[in-house]
Amino acid sequence: MKIHVTGWEEREVEINLPSSSFKVEELRGRVRGRIVLLKREERIEAEGEIEFTLSLTCSRCLETFEVHKRERIRHFFLRKERLPKEKELSSEDAETTYYEEEVIDMLPVLRDTILLSIPLKPLCREECKGLCPVCGKNLNEGECEHVKKKEEEIDPRWEKLKALLEKEE
Ligand SMILES: [Zn+2]
Ligand SMILES: [Zn+2]
DSSP, rough: OOOEEOOEEEEEEEEEEEEGGGOTTEEEEEEEEEEEEEEEEEEEEEEEEEEEEEEEEOOOOOOOOEEEEEEEEEEEEEEEEGTTTTTGGGGSSSOOOOOBBBBBEEEHHHHHHHHSSOSOOOOOOHHHHOBTTOOOOBTOOOOHHHHHHHHHHHHHHHHHHHHHHHHHH
């Protein structure tokens, strides 16, 4: 996604790229969005939003699931020769890339945004029950004998304790 930086002050760039352009394993379908580029002398500000779909594997139950993401983009491009003079800009709340030869490339910026949106421990749902540690059954699909057994073991004892406490009163 190379964009020439000459001949405009402000421009809108429509994003509609296949996931194969990004080489991100988890990415599915297309990446869509809109970025506004604002040029202020040697500095270009990119701001916008992209949408995409990730295919993830749940860290608890190991099922794969898809999730739709919407991520904000905010990025600065600075001309390379200006690096020492405008270095203080990099301390702002946005990533900065230095460009040469009147061309900026949006693709690495979009790719980084996608990579950062991938959770370290994906969960298919907040309350995912995971797998039974004994037989490996997916407990979201129903209980197995091990889970039931555990409950049966605890309940009678609790009943006994309750009865004892009641007697003492
Ligand atoms: Zn899960
Ligand atoms: Zn089990």
